[in-house]
Amino acid sequence: MQTQLQINGRGYALNADPRTTLLDALRNHLGLAGSKKGCDHGQCGACTVLVNGRRINACLTLACMHDGDEIVTIEGLGEPGRLSPLQQAFVNHDGFQCGYCTPGQICSATAMLAEIEAGWPSNVTQDVAGAPELTPEEVSERMSGNLCRCSAYPNIVDAIMDVAKGKRT
Amino acid sequence: MTRHLKVDERAHRDRLEEMVQGVIGEPLDRPEGQLKVSGRAPYAMDDLPEGCCHGVLVRSTIAKGALAGLDIDQVVALPGIRAVVTDKRLTKNPAQGMAGKAPAQGPEDIIYFGQPVALVVADTFEQARHGAQILGRRFEAESDVALNPDDPNAEIETPKKKQSSMGDLDKAIREAHFAIDETYTTPGHASAAMEPHASVASWDGDKLTLHGSYQMLHFNRAELADALNIDEEKVRIVATYVGGGFGSKLGIAPEGVAAAIASKQLGVPVAVAMTRQNVFEMVLRRSETEQHIRLAADEEGRLTGIGHEALVSNVPGEKFSEPVTQATPFLYRGENRVIGHRIARIHRTPAGSVRAPGEAVGLTALEIALDELAVASGLDPVELRLRNIPDKDPSQDIPFSSHTLAEALMTGADRFGWKTREPKPRSMREGEWLIGLGMASAARVNMLIESKARVTLARNGSALVETDMTDIGTGTYAVLTQVAAEMLGLPVSRVQTRLGDTDLPPASGSGGSFGASSNGTAVFLACEEIRRQLCERLECDPDELTLKDGHAVVGNRRIPIDEVMGGKDIVAEGHVEPGDAEDKVRQATYGSYFAEVAVNAVTGESRVRRMLGVFAAGRILNAKTARSQCIGGMTFGIGMALTEELIHDRRDGHIVNRDFAEYHLPVNADVPQIEVVLLEERDPWANPLQAKGIGELGICGAAAAVVNAIYNATGVRIRHLPATLDKVLSGLEDEDQS
Numbered sequence: 001m002q003t004q005l006q007i008n009g010r011g012y013a014l015n016a017d018p019r020t021t022l023l024d025a026l027r028n029h030l031g032l033a034g035s036k037k038g039c040d041h042g043q044c045g046a047c048t049v050l051v052n053g054r055r056i057n058a059c060l061t062l063a064c065m066h067d068g069d070e071i072v073t074i075e076g077l078g079e080p081g082r083l084s085p086l087q088q089a090f091v092n093h094d095g096f097q098c099g100y101c102t103p104g105q106i107c108s109a110t111a112m113l114a115e116i117e118a119g120w121p122s123n124v125t126q127d128v129a130g131a132p133e134l135t136p137e138e139v140s141e142r143m144s145g146n147l148c149r150c151s152a153y154p155n156i157v158d159a160i161m162d163v164a165k166g167k168r169t
Numbered sequence: 170m171t172r173h174l175k176v177d178e179r180a181h182r183d184r185l186e187e188m189v190q191g192v193i194g195e196p197l198d199r200p201e202g203q204l205k206v207s208g209r210a211p212y213a214m215d216d217l218p219e220g221c222c223h224g225v226l227v228r229s230t231i232a233k234g235a236l237a238g239l240d241i242d243q244v245v246a247l248p249g250i251r252a253v254v255t256d257k258r259l260t261k262n263p264a265q266g267m268a269g270k271a272p273a274q275g276p277e278d279i280i281y282f283g284q285p286v287a288l289v290v291a292d293t294f295e296q297a298r299h300g301a302q303i304l305g306r307r308f309e310a311e312s313d314v315a316l317n318p319d320d321p322n323a324e325i326e327t328p329k330k331k332q333s334s335m336g337d338l339d340k341a342i343r344e345a346h347f348a349i350d351e352t353y354t355t356p357g358h359a360s361a362a363m364e365p366h367a368s369v370a371s372w373d374g375d376k377l378t379l380h381g382s383y384q385m386l387h388f389n390r391a392e393l394a395d396a397l398n399i400d401e402e403k404v405r406i407v408a409t410y411v412g413g414g415f416g417s418k419l420g421i422a423p424e425g426v427a428a429a430i431a432s433k434q435l436g437v438p439v440a441v442a443m444t445r446q447n448v449f450e451m452v453l454r455r456s457e458t459e460q461h462i463r464l465a466a467d468e469e470g471r472l473t474g475i476g477h478e479a480l481v482s483n484v485p486g487e488k489f490s491e492p493v494t495q496a497t498p499f500l501y502r503g504e505n506r507v508i509g510h511r512i513a514r515i516h517r518t519p520a521g522s523v524r525a526p527g528e529a530v531g532l533t534a535l536e537i538a539l540d541e542l543a544v545a546s547g548l549d550p551v552e553l554r555l556r557n558i559p560d561k562d563p564s565q566d567i568p569f570s571s572h573t574l575a576e577a578l579m580t581g582a583d584r585f586g587w588k589t590r591e592p593k594p595r596s597m598r599e600g601e602w603l604i605g606l607g608m609a610s611a612a613r614v615n616m617l618i619e620s621k622a623r624v625t626l627a628r629n630g631s632a633l634v635e636t637d638m639t640d641i642g643t644g645t646y647a648v649l650t651q652v653a654a655e656m657l658g659l660p661v662s663r664v665q666t667r668l669g670d671t672d673l674p675p676a677s678g679s680g681g682s683f684g685a686s687s688n689g690t691a692v693f694l695a696c697e698e699i700r701r702q703l704c705e706r707l708e709c710d711p712d713e714l715t716l717k718d719g720h721a722v723v724g725n726r727r728i729p730i731d732e733v734m735g736g737k738d739i740v741a742e743g744h745v746e747p748g749d750a751e752d753k754v755r756q757a758t759y760g761s762y763f764a765e766v767a768v769n770a771v772t773g774e775s776r777v778r779r780m781l782g783v784f785a786a787g788r789i790l791n792a793k794t795a796r797s798q799c800i801g802g803m804t805f806g807i808g809m810a811l812t813e814e815l816i817h818d819r820r821d822g823h824i825v826n827r828d829f830a831e832y833h834l835p836v837n838a839d840v841p842q843i844e845v846v847l848l849e850e851r852d853p854w855a856n857p858l859q860a861k862g863i864g865e866l867g868i869c870g871a872a873a874a875v876v877n878a879i880y881n882a883t884g885v886r887i888r889h890l891p892a893t894l895d896k897v898l899s900g901l902e903d904e905d906q907s
Contacts, residue, residue: 016293017293019299034207038365078207087206097643098412099201140837149801153804
């Protein structure tokens with residue numbers, strides 16, 4: 001099955017089994033193995049990518065459903081020597097250990113900050129009508145779809161807070 | 170040239186202290202960090218070779234019996250299917266850590282529900298997955314199979330060498346001023362590394378290369394070769410990046426052997442990744458435990474006796490049994506002691522090492538019991554522990570190599586604001602939430618494992634460290650780089666570390682918290698040899714040589730290192746082996762945990778609000794990665810205390826909650842901004858680095874601090890982990906009625 005994918009600003013022609021998930025398309029067909037498979041069931045978040053600016057689990061969607069969509073993967077956020085501010089903050093704060101969940105964490109955090117910016121409330125937002133405050137509690141809550149067994153959670157929160165505060169000042 | 174050391178004696182010099190580069194111990198960012206955060210670090214399945222086929226494992230759906238048949242024809246007729254592999258060399262379960270030989274093989278004989286019985290291989294993953302899902306299987310199930318440790322037909326082994334006693338514990342309990350006699354249970358746990366086990370096998374003639382997710386490569390190489398019945402020299406394993414291990418990737422696992430067999434059979438590279446459900450079912454779990462603990466204390470709260478008797482389980486034929494009581498013989502004083510160990514032989518997913526086998530669950534139960542003794546005696550839990558720190562190992566009558574428990578307890582109490590705690594339960598309330606503080610001691614045995622490493626000081630003044638050691642997130646790339654940089658007087662940017670390839674000198678591997686200190690010592694020894702050769706060239710005494718910032722300083726000469734090299738590289742190997750030192754002294758790491766927990770009086774939900782860990786593990790090689798390891802360990806403790814539990818169907822032993830939706834790891838919102846304090850310590854008995862293991866210390870008793878805080882908040886004593894809402898709620902109701 002033919003699908004045109006726009007990934008990290010570049011066009012890709014994918015010819016794959018219609019059962020191919022977006023995650024397997026990236027990893028097995030398009031040479032973009034930065035997105036990781038941790039559970040293949042939408043339970044761990046390691047495969048998080050951005051589709052039209054929103055974070056989704058790439059394992060829970062078929063590649064052929066994304067004809068023409070704008071997809072951003074971890075490879076599109078930065079590269080060694082030219083890291084995104086979040087990627088750099090993860091390095092500085094040791095926001096990972098084994099690094100396997102990290103691409104998903106960083107894609108997730110990238111979209112999460114935009115969600116806060118856009119005023120989306122979360123389960124811990126006190127005033128759902130007002131602008132959510134950027135607190136460690138908000139960040140923890142909103143990052144809870146991304147599991148990390150090494151448990152860099154405190155460092156992940158520190159890294160994200162660093163970048164978010166930098167943006168606001 | 171090889172520099173060899175067998176550690177029979179204490180180190181008489183602190184060589185790293187004599188160095189001047191100033192990088193050892195520093196919180197260096199991980200050298201591989203940029204690759205990891207940009208998705209460029211290649212894990213086992215990330216760089217599939219051209220023409221690679223995909224394999225998916227098929228499982229048994231009975232606990233014990235025989236595989237009677239597979240409907241292979243139906244599957245091979247599907248598009249893209251290359252083969253259904255049923256080779257007799259397929260393994261039933263992973264090898265245990267450091268086995269060095271094949272685990273149980275033969276898919277036709279079933280010993281647990283979820284055991285792999287075949288591999289479906291196809292051109293694409295989608296085709297293989299479909300074939301595996303529809304492959305018809307027929308089994309001949311045996312009846313009256315022991316599935317649960319308490320089944321009447323479960324054979325219970327009581328290995329003689331795992332029982333010990335001294336004095337008369339029964340008498341001590343009878344004469345005790347305060348006594349505790351309780352039974353605690355912990356359920357099975359999953360390592361649950363984020364990267365599922367994965368291997369990509371390819372053959373060049375009779376030579377196999379396996380890109381796999383493994384922790385201990387030279388052992389894995391021997392295990393894989395043995396499973397395939399070929400020479401070790403024909404096998405190369407590469408594991409440059411490993412997406413977490415926690416013990417689950419110590420031994421060669423079914424997917425690795427299956428990939429190798431399939432690749433040979435089909436003449437193409439074959440990639441096999443376990444599904445997450447496979448990982449839960451086919452990877453060694455931590456055994457559930459039942460622990461009978463008895464404590465006897467005098468009127469001052471000084472222990473006169475300790476009994477710790479455990480029941481664990483494994484499938485018949487597996488040697489490993491969770492060493493629950495590992496820290497009990499030396500942690501606290503007491504002349505009268507009983508250690509008991511029984512193994513129930515049952516047909517569940519086999520048990521093996523999960524982060525800190527032994528102490529993780531054993532110390533957790535012991536530390537809950539200590540909290541019960543504190544309540545019974547009216548002593549502060551910190552004070553009770555301080556009173557019971559022995560002067561020497563009370564079971565072996567040998568000195569401690571170093572001992573920091575008292576300092577860890579006092580530092581932690583001070584930092585955490587322990588003195589504000591109300592000893593009486595239910596003293597603090599905020600609306601619906603009952604607040605409590607709890608604490609526990611941490612302890613873990615320290616080990617040294619034979620290890621080799623090669624260091625090349627290149628003619629251009631850069632250095633290369635090479636070993637088959639792995640970095641499973643533990644910080645190996647960082648700490649080995651730092652050891653070499655410190656010893657050779659180079660900025661870390663001029664040191665490169667290559668890991669994870671059996672073509673390189675064999676290391677300890679990652680496990681048992683011994684990796685950094687064992688392999689770090691091998692790197693240290695190689696660097697000492699390089700320094701010796703530099704002294705020869707410079708015609709100076711070893712004590713006259715200073716290496717710093719890429720220069721050699723001797724007397725009033727300061728020479729760029731590349732000039733000293735004279736156009737030639739120096740290559741040296743370091744080789745360390747454990748020796749008599751470990752019998753002369755008791756080596757262990759210590760620490761303390763403090764937790765503040767809020768328990769909802771209406772729902773029974775427990776939330777960890779604050780947590781502090783204070784740890785000492787000899788010289789800390791990298792303050793940043795060491796801290797991260799401790800945070801990770803404590804988070805495992807939070808999971809153990811509150812949510813993690815493998816649930817087996819009592820009728821067939823299958824794991825009911827075999828995914829992340831049902832086996833609940835702590836998520837970001839479950840973990841507070843944990844604080845870690847690393848105490849300054851040197852342990853000259855451990856190794857010349859004077860460093861000890863820290864990767865597991867953070868989990869050894871952490872759950873007890875949380876459970877003890879729940880008691881302080883509510884008055885509900887949880888003895889059966891995890892402290893789920895149902896247990897807390899029914900406890901609250903009992904409290905209300907009393």
